[in-house]
Amino acid sequence: MLVIVGRIGRAHGIKGEVGMVVRTDEPDRRFADGAILVTDSRTPRKLTVESSRWHSGRLLVKFAEAPDRTAAEQLRNLSLQAEVSDDERPEDPEEFYDRELIGLAVxxxxxxxxxxxxxxxxxxxxxxxxxxxxxGNAVLVPLVEELVPEIDLGGRYVVVADRPGLLDPEGADVTPADVDAD
Known part of the structure; x- marks a missing residue:
């Protein structure tokens, strides 16, 4: 299964490095030397990580297929995917892949x-x-332990600690004291 792990940013320097917008909790694993990533585009292509390094809080990656800045600039804004086996789990037991959470009962x-x-x-x-x-309506709930105290993959459910307005935004109790008068 392919999982999005990042998006290529602008070129850095003249040797073909690019800045990455990281979309994985395991960047050192996904962008390791020799890793093969697939672009998420009309004509997908494979890119091989030649090297990667952290610079000023940003991940810089050099792909074998982009030997210089000109080639690196052509990769800008492409999303990158990594092949992940269906049974693979993140290293941290408190982390989850999106595919594991989508479809769970709430x-x-x-x-x-x-x-x-x-x-x-x-x-x-x-x-x-x-x-x-x-x-039928949809709501967004921050994925933080205070609001999502339990995720049971085996039981195929998540528990949400309902707060006023969280699961029913239109039903939030708002009193005049809650509104800051200007």
Whole structure:
């Protein structure tokens, strides 16, 4: 199975390195020397990691297929995917692949059916579970332990600690005291 692990940014220097927008919790593993990645484009192509290094908090990657800056610039904005076996798990037991979470049933801490995970949204600040509610609407729930205290892959469910407005944004209790008067 192919899993998105990053997006190629702008070229760095003249030797073909590119900055990466990392989309994996295991960049040292996915961008290791010799790793073969596949572009997510109309005409997918394979890129071989020649080297990678961290520079000023940013991952720089050199691909064998991009020997210079001109070739590296042609790769900009391509998404990269890595082949991951179906039974592979992240090294950290508290981490999950998106494919493991999508399709899980959602329950509240009180045991009520709350919907199904339909997507995982990755933002720079945090990840969000997109949950389709029984009524058909969708809500976004931050994937943090305080709000998602339990993920049971074997049982095929996640538990969401419902807070006012979290699973039913239109039902949030807002009083005049909650609104900051200007």
């Amino acid at each position: 329950r509240t801490t009180e045991g009520e059916v709350a919907g199904e995970v339909i997507d995982v949204v990755h933002l720079p600040s945090q990840d969000l579970l997109e949950i389709r509610r029984p009524a």
